Amino acid sequence: MNKLSNGRENMSKEQLMGVCDQLEQELVGAQAVNKAYKKHLEQVIEYHSVEKYRSIVQENREAAATAPLKFSIEEGYGDKIENPYGMHSNSSSSNLSLSSKKRGILDEKN
Numbered sequence: 001m002n003k004l005s006n007g008r009e010n011m012s013k014e015q016l017m018g019v020c021d022q023l024e025q026e027l028v029g030a031q032a033v034n035k036a037y038k039k040h041l042e043q044v045i046e047y048h049s050v051e052k053y054r055s056i057v058q059e060n061r062e063a064a065a066t067a068p069l070k071f072s073i074e075e076g077y078g079d080k081i082e083n084p085y086g087m088h089s090n091s092s093s094s095n096l097s098l099s100s101k102k103r104g105i106l107d108e109k110n
Contacts, residue, residue: 008016
């Protein structure tokens with residue numbers, strides 16, 4: 001068998017059982033402290049997560065309040081919506097007429 005360390009090789013069975021009980025109690029105490037620390041750490045993580053979420057929501061609300069709106073929902077979808085690129089709404093038809101003009105010029109050259 002393995003030799004006992006820390007001078008326990010000369011101890012009686014009762015003394016060794018006492019040491020074993022003492023070590024078991026220390027282990028139970030350490031596990032309780034570990035459990036308390038884990039619980040506290042989980043609470044801290046949850047608190048910081050909630051606070052981070054709240055700050056992001058607040059920033060988004062502030063950004064939404066200061067952002068200019070191009071149109072309002074009350075105007076409806078059928079109304080004219082301002083084009084952010086500065087082109088007219090009928091630009092696709094003008095592009096078609098330009099391309100047909102170009103084709104006509106090319107046809108005349110050939």
